[in-house]
Amino acid sequence: MKLDKKSNFSEWYNTVIREAEIVDDRYNVKGFVVHRPWGMRILKTIYRIYEEALEEHGHEPVLFPTVIPEENLRREEEHVEYFKAEVFWITHGADRLLPRRLALRPTSETAFYYMYSYWIRSYRDLPFKAYQSCSVFRYETKATKPLLRGREFLWIEAHDVFSTSEDAYRQVREDMEIAREVIYGKLAIPFMFFQRPQWDKFRGAEYTFAADCLMPDGRFNQIASTHYLGQRFAKAFEIKFLDRDGAWKYPYQTCYGPGIWRILAALISIHGDDHGLILPFDVAPIQVVIVPIPSKDVSYDELIKYCKVVEDRLRSGGVRVRLDSDPDVTPGAKFYFWEFRGVPLRAEVGSMELKTRSVTLCRRDTFERVRIELELLLDAVEDLSRRIFDNLRSKAERELESRIVEALSIEEVGESISKGLIVKAPFCSVDYDGEPCGEKLKEAYSAEVRGIRIDVEEEPPDGAKCIVCGRPAKHYVYIGRSY
Ligand SMILES: [Zn+2]
Secondary structure, eight states: OOOOTTTOHHHHHHHHHHHTTSEETTSSSTTOOEEOHHHHHHHHHHHHHHHHHHHHTTOEEOOOOSEEEHHHHTTSHHHHHHHGGGOOEEEEETTEEEEEEEEEOSSSHHHHHHHHHHHOOBGGGOSEEEEEEEEEEOOOOSOOBTTTBOSEEEEEEEEEEESSHHHHHHHHHHHHHHHIIIIITTTOOOOEEEEOOGGGSOTTOSEEEEEEEEOTTSOEEEEEEEEEEETHHHHHTTOOEEOTTSOEEOOEEEEEEEOHHHHHHHHHHHHOBTTBOOOOGGGOSSSEEEEEOOBTTBOHHHHHHHHHHHHHHHHHTTOOEEEOOOTTSOHHHHHHHHHHTTOSEEEEEOHHHHHHTEEEEEETTTOOEEEEEGGGHHHHHHHHHHHHHHHHHHHHHHHHHHHEEEOSSHHHHHHHHHTTOEEEEEESOSSGGGHHHHHHHHHHHSOEEEEEEOSSOOOOOTTOBOTTTOSBOOEEEEEEOBO
8 A cells, every 4th residue: 555645645644544543434324433542542642631731721621411402502693593504403312202402512602601600600700711521513514524524523622701801812812822832832733823704703702713734735724713702602691790899790701622633633644654644752652662573593582571671661761662572473564553553663672682782763753763772762762752753843844834825916826725825915804894805715716714813923914905805905814725
């Protein structure tokens, strides 16, 4: 099986997901996939890292029911208007029609905030920050794709409540910072953070902000989003608190959705190569695999005995290690197997290593090999794990930078988009009055206005005109195709 990520990304992706045993999409309900052990272990690690970051930033874990009664969904008009086209309904218990139908949560604002109206009473209860790790259900009518679009998918949702609007906006910034710590800092995935155009915001929110990374085919992948809800849900759910001044007030809310599935899709796609996955050290289920290399001048038992010494040494240093000692599989086949699964370091142990009490380490990202004395093994592994991380991240950053181009006309936008690039261009407005211009880009090139960057300072377009309508441009926006 020859993989070619560059010329056929879609085939590469499907093959890697299947062959590396991430998920299996042959389950007999359309849009629902089975998570296999290798994928599940990576997912659980991403969950753990994200949950730790959320908790460090003051969030508490909760778990809400999967079902939401219809009356909750209906409380916020714009919200239900949007989601009603995507809701799975439970209508029956056994063969009896239920007195009220229940939604399988498409997202849980209307479950959380129903309960928040009981829990939040005083300014002393604020800020109130809670999250849950769960799956949500959406009746997708578009083509589904494992880890990118499904009818059930995994994510985290955090729901925060504040006494002031300023505090809520600060939370939006903090959400961006948490994304940076985890997605960029631990998973080596660079991304851009946008304020989305009003016409593309989360329904029920005042403003939506989102992290987009770039997939190898040039499409944006939204990996996390955070929403400033203002007081809209507080009013819809009668969440009120007694403030210091003795007055009852509606609080301000935010909600945050790191897309764990989509983060995994990005991790696989951005770092992988034609040999399969490449996992950064922190998320690899196995960080070092030990492969014995049999030869005539050493007995297999003796070799395995030394491999176990190497294994113990690594394990004592907290490294997730596997000794692949199956005598019936050739070293070459083992190399291929573990490379495909993205194990960041391979430790080769043959007669030379045994004789000299050493180990040969091979990096998954560059295939560089180096022989290390056993006594220095742990230090070397730590050093190499950092180098692999730095290499993956700087490669991904260079790739992202090289894909951003500027355009001053709609034709230039079209040309660049068709080459898989992201376009930075002057644009009239990301308020509703710019929506017709956004629609035109969508019709002409299936491209979307992703919004204004808020993670970097950008000069406003001085005197430039909107590339679509020619009115004075208020902002630079980024345009591209998306998943
Ligand atoms: Zn315009």
